[in-house]
Amino acid sequence: MTTTPSARAVSQYATATGNLAARMALHSYGTNPQDWFAWLGERLPLSGDVLEVGAGTGELWHRVSHRARPTLTDFSPAMCARLREVPGAQVMRCDAAYLPFGDGTADAVIANSMLYHLDDPAAALREFARVLRPGGRLAVAVNGSDHLAELNALGPVIGRPDLAVRFHDSNDVTAEATPARVAAHFDDVTVERYPDELVVPAVEPILAYIASMIGPLTAEQEDAARVAIEARIDAEGAFRVRKHTVLISAARGSR
DSSP: OOOOHHHHHHHHHSSOSHHHHHHHHHGGGBSOSSOHHHHHHTTSOOEEEEEEESOTTOHHHHHSOOEEEEEEEESOHHHHHHHTTSTTOEEEEOOTTSOOSOTTOEEEEEEESOGGGOSOHHHHHHHHHHHEEEEEEEEEEEEOTTTTHHHHTHHHHTTOGGGGOOTTTTTOOSTTTHHHHHHTTOEEEEEEEEOOEEEEOSSHHHHHHHHHHHOOOOHHHHHHHHHHHHHHHHHHSSEEEEOOEEEEEEEOOOO
């Protein structure tokens, strides 16, 4: 069934945070000794008036040191409830393409793995530029087209090819395409890849990831997934998954 990125996001995140938690748990099997949030925290502009759009559960702000005055937004009531647990944060529920903030009110805007949930990512990028002060910084994290390919390949194995439907299929938010989109609105665009892969020694975290993407599995689907995953673990000692995530940084010029 064809659906829009925003409709998919509503079905995944509007009323609960469990799907996001299952995906984040899988990434704890990364091989980089510096986890994503620590790596990201070293590269983000985390002082002054910082706006994070699509902030999810606010995990970033629980994991990094900062001197910022954070404003955190999300479309999801469930996520906003979690965001209110971040000390000192202002929380707003809103659409990323229609931010309820004045022109030039932020020193930095962060969009961490959220642009692919939008039907019109270009509209959000225009909003990010609008709310940034001249010289303000933008940080956008997106995934490459081959990100988690080994997990997506399990879809056809269990008779659920929709597992392999990428969030960016209809809006082309990828590590390959997004830098040019950012450059249409910002200056000094740079791209840095986070070096990591997943090495998962057990079946259960992968099953939880699959269920977070497509819903509960039938007994037959779970059995098929177990056979495929266990075969890979037996052959290689773990189920290895390639990651391809980049941080795109840019500055708002005078245009």
